[in-house]
Amino acid sequence: MEWFISHQSALEYWRGASARDTLARKKLRITGPPNKTMDTRMLRRKNPWGLSVPLNILVANGSARKSTVGLKCHSATLEFPYCSFIRVEPGLVVCSPELCFMQMASELSFVELVTLAYELCGSYRLGNKSDPDRGFRDDLPLTSTARLIEYATKAIGQKGRVKALRALAYTADNSASPMETILTLLLALPCKQGGYGFSLPRLNYPLDVPRKTKSSGDKPRYYCDLYWPDSKLAIEYDSDAYHAASDRIARDAIRRNALSLAGATVITVSRRQIQSTTEIHKIAVLLSKHQNRRLRLPLTEFTGRRATLRKQLLSQSLLKY
Numbered sequence: 001m002e003w004f005i006s007h008q009s010a011l012e013y014w015r016g017a018s019a020r021d022t023l024a025r026k027k028l029r030i031t032g033p034p035n036k037t038m039d040t041r042m043l044r045r046k047n048p049w050g051l052s053v054p055l056n057i058l059v060a061n062g063s064a065r066k067s068t069v070g071l072k073c074h075s076a077t078l079e080f081p082y083c084s085f086i087r088v089e090p091g092l093v094v095c096s097p098e099l100c101f102m103q104m105a106s107e108l109s110f111v112e113l114v115t116l117a118y119e120l121c122g123s124y125r126l127g128n129k130s131d132p133d134r135g136f137r138d139d140l141p142l143t144s145t146a147r148l149i150e151y152a153t154k155a156i157g158q159k160g161r162v163k164a165l166r167a168l169a170y171t172a173d174n175s176a177s178p179m180e181t182i183l184t185l186l187l188a189l190p191c192k193q194g195g196y197g198f199s200l201p202r203l204n205y206p207l208d209v210p211r212k213t214k215s216s217g218d219k220p221r222y223y224c225d226l227y228w229p230d231s232k233l234a235i236e237y238d239s240d241a242y243h244a245a246s247d248r249i250a251r252d253a254i255r256r257n258a259l260s261l262a263g264a265t266v267i268t269v270s271r272r273q274i275q276s277t278t279e280i281h282k283i284a285v286l287l288s289k290h291q292n293r294r295l296r297l298p299l300t301e302f303t304g305r306r307a308t309l310r311k312q313l314l315s316q317s318l319l320k321y
Helices: 007-015 019-023 041-045 097-104 110-120 145-154 161-168 178-188 246-261 277-288 297-313
Strands: 003-005 026-028 055-059 071-075 086-089 090-096 202-208 221-228 233-238 266-269
Touching: 007 055, 007 086, 007 090, 007 097, 019 086, 041 090, 055 110, 090 097, 097 145, 097 161, 110 145, 110 161, 110 178, 110 297, 145 161, 178 202, 178 221, 178 233, 178 277, 178 297, 202 297, 221 246, 233 246, 246 266, 277 297
Parallel strands: 003 090, 055 071, 233 266
Antiparallel strands: 003 055, 026 086, 086 090, 202 221, 221 233
């Protein structure tokens, strides 16, 4: 018998798993779980995978549901696209990151869903196995914005599909930390959501340093935290956690100089600035000037929406980094 782990339990699984190892496992060419009643006696004794209770599982239909303590069944009334499920070990099948994201669309607010997309498409993971000092751990991306869009496009009629596609319109790949995600969303979400409505930047975007300008100690390539190619504008996020280390300060200065030599205008933003409504507004004004764009904000509505967005985003910040 195979258990199909879904929804919040699938998300918990993906947050704790190694992306490289797990995504290499077998993707199943099936369109849903088996149409039979699940034997829950094992789960009455103990959840063998260490996932939180209640354990969310996917079953074929309402008749396959089985009520028991510690178990939450979700009926799959429609067929899923192929490769929606990954067998990660004998007896355990997990909904793919793409299906899991669409499932969570029904359980999360819009802002929470967008931040989840950044996490799945980025190189960090939240959750119980995160570094306690940082609030997240590093790992490879579990998916990409393109794959999430492709999956949701195919999953016609599935619950959460429309909301998932709407969230993905504001998602960028390659975020390296929760704070990079928060900074991006504060600037790029539309005014009706409380953001400043800038176009999505490229995250951790590679810039090559011209040979003629780099010194012997320079790297040939540097990565911008946030970068707008059209205006050659880069934002570098400086974490307070690094500021006590003088060698880190020196490396950051060299990096910023190298990015300038590569033709980028560099703006530095700290965690304290992100946490200040006044300071992040100054950054938005500076951005608009560099991009030759007039900052148009419906002030009577924007102030309240911005406050709501900031509360939603910054309440998630574990965010020493």
